[in-house]
Amino acid sequence: MRTTINKIETLTFLILFIVASIGCNSKNKDKESIKNTQRVTSQNVLSAVIDSINSEINDGDYGLIDRFMVIQNDELLADYKYEQDYETIVQKYDTTNHQYNFNNTDWHPYYKKSELHTLQSVTKSITSILLGIALDLNGDYNVSNKAMPLLTGYDIDFLDKRKQNISIEDLLTMRSGLQWNEETDHNDNTNDSFLLESSDNWIAYVLSKPMDTIPGTRFVYNGGGTVLLGKIVRTITGKRIDDWAEEKLFKPLGITDYYWKETPDGEIDTEGGLYLKAEDLAKIGSLFLNNGKWNDNQIVSESWVTTSTSPQIKDVKPEWRSNMGYGYQWWIPEYTFDGKTSIYAGNGYGGQYLMIAPEYNLIIVFNGWNINDEPEKSTWRVLQDRIIPTLKNK
Structure with a gap:
């Protein structure tokens, strides 16, 4: 009798377990379905505004744009390339063959007719990453160290x-x-930037x-x-x-x-x-969105990513826009009252932008070369004024 009861109890348990599992799986599938629906909805909403921006770029509203990319949730939503006749455009300017003549088409905006595009001051943000890696791997140094003893x-x-x-x-x-x-x-x-780039020894x-x-x-x-x-x-790593x-x-x-310019004194x-x-x-944007990880490898510490992209200084450029912050060589175009970063960006001369909005898992890349004329619209404002408001109102 007890054996029969045990069998019934076991069978009942198995049935209840299977039913519960089906219910859990159903709930998980429902959650995944909701996430997928939200993702598709977000992308559909973005698609319309991206098409509008692309149309305006083609109409010349943003001046000379070379590339426009939008990536969300690790998916490439837009990748537009634009052809500009820089050889003709710069004919009225001095084109002396020098790497710091910004109207020389051997050097700008592309390097030697390749697909390598000048980043200008976005280079600073990447320099910061490389310093962060150096400090991560060399515990004898940190950001509080005095600079001059390292510049002998x-x-x-x-x-x-x-x-x-x-x-x-x-x-x-x-x-x-x-x-x-x-x-x-x-x-x-x-x-001083002009004078620096004209000097024989930058440091x-x-x-x-x-x-x-x-x-x-x-x-x-x-x-x-x-x-510096x-x-x-x-100095820290022993490597240029x-x-x-x-x-x-x-x-x-x-x-x-890739390509780096070398200075006359043999530095970079x-x-x-x-x-x-x-x-x-x-x-680089994806690396930072993933808190310094790439394929499960921690390339730069999460703490460096967070600190670098947090407003260490607030309202640094009130004439550009209030609420503009600055981190470790990263601009913070938007942050909350309590200092939480909403958007951070690398920003380079001529229209080089790597913009990241963590809340929306969103990366925007722009390359351009607006150095001689001011365009009607600025790509720097696209994320804040066009894309994020669209996502908020979806």
Whole structure:
């Protein structure tokens, strides 16, 4: 009798278990179905606004655009290439064959007729990643370290003691305290970026600049500081930053085609000299969306990604837009009242943008070359003014 009861109890349990499992599977399938529906709805809504932006680019509203990509949830939603006749466009400008003449078509916007596009100051954001990897792997250094002991071999004037107090973090956040003018036209011969790129020794040029404020107190956009960061990477790792990038960033991400400008003193132009294909720039965005992971490999620490893309400084460019922040060589176009990042971006001269909206798992890439004329509309505003409002109202 007990054996029969045990069999019945066992059978009842199995039936209940199967029913429960079916119910769970059904619920899981329902949840997955809802997610898929939401994803498709989001993409359908995006499709219309993407088509509109593409049409406006073709109509010339955004000036000279070379590439427009949209990636959401690891899916490529748009990838438009635009052909521009730069050879004809630049005929009225000086085209001296020099890598820092921005109207020379051997160098800009593409490198030597290849698909490698100048990134300009998006290079700074990638320099920051490479520094982050170096600090992750070398526990003797951190962002609080003073910069000058890592920049030996140069004739540095230390009469102003403030220069000795510049930290790595001060350089990362553009608060070095060095006197620097990068706000005027790039061809203005008082512009420090112009003077830097005309000099024979870039690091010596930056280090020769006098101090005008206490380090860590005031934001002044300064590409020279990023040049120093590139040298600091070399000091920490023992490798020039292009070799370090190849080993620790590009090779793991499968980036095989790239170009760096080399400075006259044998260093690398880390403030604006990197060329990548747009699809490889998008890989950098994907790396950061995944908190520094690529194929389950932690390339750069999650903490570095979070800190780099958080507003270490708020309202840095109120004349551009209120609520504009700056992290570790990343712009923060939008953040919440409590400092949580809504959008972060690499931003480069001429219209090079890598824009990331974590909440929407969204990456936008733009390449362009608007250096001589101001277009009617700015691609810098596309994510904030066109795409995100569309997603919010879907």
